[in-house]
Amino acid sequence: MSFEAVIFDMDGVITKTALTHAAAWKKMFDEYLQKRVQEHGEKFVEFTHEADYLPYVDGKPRYKGVASFLESRGIDIPFGDASDTPDMETVCGLGNRKNIAFNEVLEKEGAEVYPSTEALIYELKSAGIKLGVASSSKNCKPVLERVNLLDVFDARVDGVVSAELGLHGKPEPDIFTSACDIVNKAYNKSIVVEDAVSGVQAGIKGKFGLTIGIARENNVKELKEAGAHIVVEDIEEISGIDGLNKIFTQFNK
Numbered sequence: 001m002s003f004e005a006v007i008f009d010m011d012g013v014i015t016k017t018a019l020t021h022a023a024a025w026k027k028m029f030d031e032y033l034q035k036r037v038q039e040h041g042e043k044f045v046e047f048t049h050e051a052d053y054l055p056y057v058d059g060k061p062r063y064k065g066v067a068s069f070l071e072s073r074g075i076d077i078p079f080g081d082a083s084d085t086p087d088m089e090t091v092c093g094l095g096n097r098k099n100i101a102f103n104e105v106l107e108k109e110g111a112e113v114y115p116s117t118e119a120l121i122y123e124l125k126s127a128g129i130k131l132g133v134a135s136s137s138k139n140c141k142p143v144l145e146r147v148n149l150l151d152v153f154d155a156r157v158d159g160v161v162s163a164e165l166g167l168h169g170k171p172e173p174d175i176f177t178s179a180c181d182i183v184n185k186a187y188n189k190s191i192v193v194e195d196a197v198s199g200v201q202a203g204i205k206g207k208f209g210l211t212i213g214i215a216r217e218n219n220v221k222e223l224k225e226a227g228a229h230i231v232v233e234d235i236e237e238i239s240g241i242d243g244l245n246k247i248f249t250q251f252n253k
């Protein structure tokens with residue numbers, strides 16, 4: 001094989017939980033924006049998937065997502081602290097409020113994998129390719145446990161590990177480069193698989209051998225503009241490890 005490691009994002013790439021996150025964000029932000037109508041007399045402008053979630057929140061660490069969205073609406077509240085309770089009107093308080101909504105849905109509905117991604121993961125594993133998961137989410141470990149994939153990865157750099165190590169979140173490449181460092185593989189011999197614009201930007205900034213965009217959201221154009229070497233709608237289109245090898249070689253002559 002011409003590549004030595006593959007680092008996967010989780011939400012939206014391995015598991016269908018990107019949708020769970022998006023719904024939890026919408027619930028929390030719409031409630032908060034409604035509250036501001038009463039308290040500040042502001043006009044209610046709904047939090048939408050296309051105009052708000054995808055450009056400002058998707059793929060970013062929890063509090064960075066809150067801060068980006070609020071900034072886009074010109075809302076300035078204190079940052080607060082990760083220990084803030086969900087009733088506090090701070091960036092962290094709002095992020096923690098959303099986390100409750102996310103975990104309620106996760107508890108009720110569980111998590112599901114994308115079968116094509118799971119199949120590729122096992123194919124790569126059998127071929128001795130190093131596997132990493134690089135997720136902004138602090139819920140990465142419990143989600144992977146639920147779908148029985150936690151032990152498959154040689155490296156996991158998630159929201160919890162990032163906070164411990166003080167890593168910059170996506171669109172900075174830190175969590176992908178840290179995953180490669182753990183498995184001791186060069187970035188230019190590694191592949192990043194991402195569904196979020198911020199994650200693709202991170203793959204490109206980190207100068208990985210290949211950054212693949214998975215367009216789950218009718219956002220082929222946005223992922224290409226973010227710099228993805230190739231964009232597919234599902235991993236199935238890659239045609240397994242041999243297909244991946246061909247694509248990698250094509251971009252690394």
Ligand SMILES: O=P(O)(O)OC[C@H]1O[C@@H](O)[C@H](O)[C@@H](O)[C@@H]1O
Pocket residue numbers: 011018021022057058059060061062065099135136137138139140159196
């Ligand atoms: O709040 P968590 O679970 O730490 O997740 C942070 C982010 O994790 C990313 O993986 C998701 O794409 C985002 O939607 C989410 O907001």
